[in-house]
Amino acid sequence: MSESMPVTLNINGRDYTIAVEARRTLADAIREDCGQTGTHIGCEHGICGACTVIVDGEPVRSCLMFAVQADGKKIRTVEGLADGDKLHPMQQAFMDNHGLQCGFCTPGFLMLAVGVLERERDISDEDLMDVLASNLCRCTGYQNIVKAVRAAAKEMRSG
Amino acid sequence: MTTKRKFVGRSVPRIEDRPLLTGQGRYAADISFPGQWHMRIVRSHGAHGIIRAIDAKAALALPGVHAVWTHNEVAHLPPIGFRLTGLVALEPYRQTILAQRYVRYVGEPVAAVFAADAYLVEDAAELVALDIEPLPVVLDAAERPGPFDAERSTEASIIEKSSGDIDAAFRAAHTVVELDLAIGRHSGVPLETRGAIARYDETKDVLEMHGAAKVPHWNRDRLALMLGREPGKVQLYEGHVGGGFGIRGELYPEDVLVCAAALAFKKPIKWIEDRREHLIAANHSRQQRHKVRAAIDAEGHILGIDNEFFHDNGAYMRTHAATVPDLAAAMLPGPYRVPAYRARGHIRLTNKTPCGTYRSPGRYETTFVRERLIDAIAAKTGIDAIEIRRRNLIDKSAMPYSLGFGTLGTDIIYDSGDYARLMERLLTAADWRAMRQETARRRANGETVGAGFAMFVEKSGLGPFDKVRIEVTAGGTIELITGVASIGQGVETVLAQICGETLGIDYTRVKVVHGQTDRIDRGMGAFASRVTVMCGEATRLAAVRLRDAILSAAAQLLQTPADRLDIIDGEAVRTGGPGPSISLAELAAAPGTLSAEAEFKSNHMVYPYGAHVAQLKLDRETGAAVIERYLVAYDVGRAVNPMLVEGQILGGVAQGLGGALLEEFAYAESGDPLSVTFADYLMPTAHEMPFVEILLSEDAPSPLNPYGFKGAGEGGITPVGAVIASAIDDALQCPGAVTQLPITPQRLKAILGNLARP
Numbered sequence: 001m002s003e004s005m006p007v008t009l010n011i012n013g014r015d016y017t018i019a020v021e022a023r024r025t026l027a028d029a030i031r032e033d034c035g036q037t038g039t040h041i042g043c044e045h046g047i048c049g050a051c052t053v054i055v056d057g058e059p060v061r062s063c064l065m066f067a068v069q070a071d072g073k074k075i076r077t078v079e080g081l082a083d084g085d086k087l088h089p090m091q092q093a094f095m096d097n098h099g100l101q102c103g104f105c106t107p108g109f110l111m112l113a114v115g116v117l118e119r120e121r122d123i124s125d126e127d128l129m130d131v132l133a134s135n136l137c138r139c140t141g142y143q144n145i146v147k148a149v150r151a152a153a154k155e156m157r158s159g
Numbered sequence: 160m161t162t163k164r165k166f167v168g169r170s171v172p173r174i175e176d177r178p179l180l181t182g183q184g185r186y187a188a189d190i191s192f193p194g195q196w197h198m199r200i201v202r203s204h205g206a207h208g209i210i211r212a213i214d215a216k217a218a219l220a221l222p223g224v225h226a227v228w229t230h231n232e233v234a235h236l237p238p239i240g241f242r243l244t245g246l247v248a249l250e251p252y253r254q255t256i257l258a259q260r261y262v263r264y265v266g267e268p269v270a271a272v273f274a275a276d277a278y279l280v281e282d283a284a285e286l287v288a289l290d291i292e293p294l295p296v297v298l299d300a301a302e303r304p305g306p307f308d309a310e311r312s313t314e315a316s317i318i319e320k321s322s323g324d325i326d327a328a329f330r331a332a333h334t335v336v337e338l339d340l341a342i343g344r345h346s347g348v349p350l351e352t353r354g355a356i357a358r359y360d361e362t363k364d365v366l367e368m369h370g371a372a373k374v375p376h377w378n379r380d381r382l383a384l385m386l387g388r389e390p391g392k393v394q395l396y397e398g399h400v401g402g403g404f405g406i407r408g409e410l411y412p413e414d415v416l417v418c419a420a421a422l423a424f425k426k427p428i429k430w431i432e433d434r435r436e437h438l439i440a441a442n443h444s445r446q447q448r449h450k451v452r453a454a455i456d457a458e459g460h461i462l463g464i465d466n467e468f469f470h471d472n473g474a475y476m477r478t479h480a481a482t483v484p485d486l487a488a489a490m491l492p493g494p495y496r497v498p499a500y501r502a503r504g505h506i507r508l509t510n511k512t513p514c515g516t517y518r519s520p521g522r523y524e525t526t527f528v529r530e531r532l533i534d535a536i537a538a539k540t541g542i543d544a545i546e547i548r549r550r551n552l553i554d555k556s557a558m559p560y561s562l563g564f565g566t567l568g569t570d571i572i573y574d575s576g577d578y579a580r581l582m583e584r585l586l587t588a589a590d591w592r593a594m595r596q597e598t599a600r601r602r603a604n605g606e607t608v609g610a611g612f613a614m615f616v617e618k619s620g621l622g623p624f625d626k627v628r629i630e631v632t633a634g635g636t637i638e639l640i641t642g643v644a645s646i647g648q649g650v651e652t653v654l655a656q657i658c659g660e661t662l663g664i665d666y667t668r669v670k671v672v673h674g675q676t677d678r679i680d681r682g683m684g685a686f687a688s689r690v691t692v693m694c695g696e697a698t699r700l701a702a703v704r705l706r707d708a709i710l711s712a713a714a715q716l717l718q719t720p721a722d723r724l725d726i727i728d729g730e731a732v733r734t735g736g737p738g739p740s741i742s743l744a745e746l747a748a749a750p751g752t753l754s755a756e757a758e759f760k761s762n763h764m765v766y767p768y769g770a771h772v773a774q775l776k777l778d779r780e781t782g783a784a785v786i787e788r789y790l791v792a793y794d795v796g797r798a799v800n801p802m803l804v805e806g807q808i809l810g811g812v813a814q815g816l817g818g819a820l821l822e823e824f825a826y827a828e829s830g831d832p833l834s835v836t837f838a839d840y841l842m843p844t845a846h847e848m849p850f851v852e853i854l855l856s857e858d859a860p861s862p863l864n865p866y867g868f869k870g871a872g873e874g875g876i877t878p879v880g881a882v883i884a885s886a887i888d889d890a891l892q893c894p895g896a897v898t899q900l901p902i903t904p905q906r907l908k909a910i911l912g913n914l915a916r917p
Contacts, residue, residue, distance in 0.1 A: 021278065023278070024278070028277075031188070031189075032277075036182070037182070037184075037185075037186075037188070037189040038181070038182020038183065038184070039182070040186065040188075040350075040351070040401070041188065042350045042351065042352070042434070043434040043836070043837050044433055044434060045434065045836055045837065045838070047836070047837035047838060048350060048434075048837055050350055077182065078180075078181065078182035079181065079182040081181070081182075082180075082181050087177075087180065087181070091180040091181065094176070094180055095172055095173070095176045095177070095180060096172065098173070098802050098803065098805075098806050100176060100179055100180070101402075101647040101648060101649070101806060101810060102179075102349070102350070102351070102399070102400060102401045102402040102403075102646065102647025103175070103176075103179030103180075103184055103399060103401070103647065104184075104186060104349070104350040104351040104399075104401030104402060104647075105350045105401075106179055106180060107182055110180070129845060129846065130846075132845045133844040133845040133846040134844070135844075136350060136837065136842055136844060137350065138347075138348060138349055138350045138402050138404070138810070138813075138814070138842065139350075139402055139647055139806075139810045140806060140809060140810050140813075141809030141810045141811070141812055141813035141814075141848055141851065141875075142809075142813065142843075142844070142845040142848045143809050143848065143850065143851060144806065144809065145845070146845060
């Protein structure tokens with residue numbers, strides 16, 4: 001245990017000023033201290049990617065980052081993807097292509113795919129597969145996730 | 160005039176998706192209550208031993224730590240009972256809630272720590288010192304049994320099933336084929352770890368447990384019994400569930416602990432498992448060794464199969480009791496005529512994590528065994544393996560076909576099927592002949608490529624009942640309440656499709672309530688691919704009744720005979736022409752409630768069936784297998800939502816490939832688990848997953864329910880180990896090369912090494 005320190009996390013455009021121990025993971029801070037439980041924790045050792053969020057434009061595993069490291073940074077989570085009632089093209093594509101079943105890994109996949117495609121609109125299919133292979137899903141067998149991401153990539157390029 | 164809309168058979172989008180896509184899901188870890196305490200389990204670090212001392216002083220000295228429980232605090236609680244296939248002989252092997260004197264696997268709960276904060280409780284748990292005197296470990300279920308305790312051995316019981324005269328079959332045999340095969344230790348490993356949050360509501364004297372899954376009603380009744388409470392004084396609540404696959408939602412010691420602690424401390428108690436815990440504490444499955452023999456005649460017809468197998472159940476018997484070995488013994492014959500059959504399954508305990516079911520329990524294992532056997536028969540007789548299958552498949556004219564024994568309290572009677580037709584359709588879809596020629600040509604050019612084929616019969620729709628209540632709400636929408644559960648497979652959409660079509664309302668206006676024990680008195684939950692079959696028909700029955708009730712209410716208000724009314728898009732209208740109409744919302748506002756209830760009962764399971772084809776390439780340097788083509792043919796009788804059925808198949812194939820090539824709970828000689836992170840327990844990623852071509856078939860609707868449904872949850876995984884083994888044999892041009900799953904790169908390299916030796 002150690003002393004708590006104040007940090008400000010900017011999540012989906014809103015500042016959350018919280019007090020956390022140095023060891024508190026960003027994932028726990030987002031979920032428990034800021035109440036944004038859409039970010040899920042699947043392994044806490046950086047393999048499954050369920051906790052993926054976008055920090056200053058980069059998809060990161062929020063279980064491998066401490067909250068204090070994200071002080072003042074811009075964090076985007078799944079709660080910030082939709083525009084009001086209108087789903088983000090990536091969310092819509094997951095629904096249209098049955099890219100989710102239990103939905104637990106879904107926020108991580110959405111943030112991973114959105115983060116990568118925003119950075120690299122014209123990513124090659126091979127590189128996209130490499131990226132998607134960095135997260136785990138236990139329900140879908142990935143086929144429909146890949147289909148959904150390809151469909152959304154097309155939509156995001158034209159949009 | 161609009162016509163009635165059909166929803167059954169259409170790939171409509173899921174009603175579950177929106178909250179899951181927007182971060183509004185409510186999984187176990189998302190549930191919190193003010194003032195809650197966190198629980199952390201102190202687990203055995205030794206695989207087998209006697210507990211000499213547990214020292215919790217340092218943990219209790221930490222500010223914010225409230226209590227540490229050991230067996231003494233829960234000694235009054237009985238072990239968790241058996242939910243399925245409970246043999247009396249297995250009862251002494253049940254696990255106590257916290258270890259009593261002995262520990263028998265690494266990960267066994269020894270103490271529970273309660274503290275104000277999730278980080279603090281982990282700190283405290285690490286300070287609890289366990290003094291365990293080691294005992295010798297038993298790790299191989301096929302070796303001689305060891306002692307379980309002073310009175311009992313590690314052979315807990317033996318499962319036996321037989322039909323026909325097996326000795327006569329072997330006396331009459333032209334040839335006998337014999338194999339010794341092993342299936343590795345895998346499990347479901349859902350992406351959401353387990354979790355349970357208990358809260359005692361003193362004003363109502365009700366104990367609540369949140370984070371329930373799979374079988375909330377059974378767990379509610381069992382918890383009530385264990386805790387000495389009326390069933391109505393314990394309520395379970397299922398939120399979103401991050402995958403099930405058989406292992407999640409069974410009643411575990413941790414569930415009982417949070418409930419007992421919530422009652423004792425009058426505080427909400429929250430427990431969320433971490434991944435390491437999950438991999439050593441949640442049910443394992445699969446591991447078996449089979450010594451199987453087949454008696455065949457000169458043309459390759461099976462005369463008899465005799466199988467002795469050893470089921471490694473880990474350290475204790477949990478809720479599934481003998482279910483997996485029983486299913487293994489029962490389902491081995493598969494789609495073939497086996498005139499004489501004998502299975503003898505040894506249920507053995509070892510010093511590993513205890514076992515339960517994992518998607519396609521008993522069938523993944525025995526489909527590997529049976530299809531290996533078929534391939535071996537082909538090799539021995541020199542007759543093509545497809546031709547051997549053709550000669551032995553049960554003909555559709557023989558349906559319904561009884562195996563002459565039962566499982567899960569039901570007689571095994573295949574209800575319908577045209578196995579030969581599905582096999583031919585898949586061979587055509589795969590262009591099997593061309594695939595064989597092409598792989599042969601590539602092998603001649605030095606590549607190590609091959610093609611494999613495997614067939615299977617699944618089972619689904621386990622009864623004995625399901626119950627559904629449907630109500631028209633004040634706003635005119637429909638609420639469907641049932642005791643099944645959702646583990647992510649699309650239950651809500653499927654039931655809404657059946658309800659919407661039967662009633663005459665858009666399926667998106669049907670709200671499905673499941674897994675809430677305070678909303679309906681009975682329920683069977685979600686397992687054994689039972690929901691669409693059992694609850695689907697209960698839904699149809701209840702919707703027919705509700706439709707009648709709606710029409711007679713409308714008949715009065717519209718002054719039109721009910722038989723001249725219909726419900727279309729949620730409005731009661733006159734059939735065959737214009738006239739007055741009334742919406743469900745208006746009807747709901749009229750006096751009297753509009754609701755209906757129905758149960759569907761069935762004592763027989765229904766049997767989907769299928770076949771898989773795989774083409775793969777081996778890398779002789781790395782030992783890796785790359786799947787080049789993969790095809791699945793599966794007959795589900797009638798698909799409510801083909802998109803969701805295909806989703807089930809795809810997910811099943813991925814898990815099957817994991818079990819065939821990657822996933823394994825390995826143990827050191829000391830009994831220390833070696834697969835404790837996702838870096839050791841390797842699950843397929845998008846890279847390992849081939850594109851899967853699916854031939855969804857509806858050739859053989861079940862005669863046991865009006866729609867003809869059969870369950871779709873498991874056929875994606877069942878024969879994957881078998882078909883991959885078959886393809887690897889072919890690639891190596893060495894029949895019978897694969898005898899063990901998973902075929903990891905190391906094992907493949909070992910096979911290649913053996914082949915290279917003169």
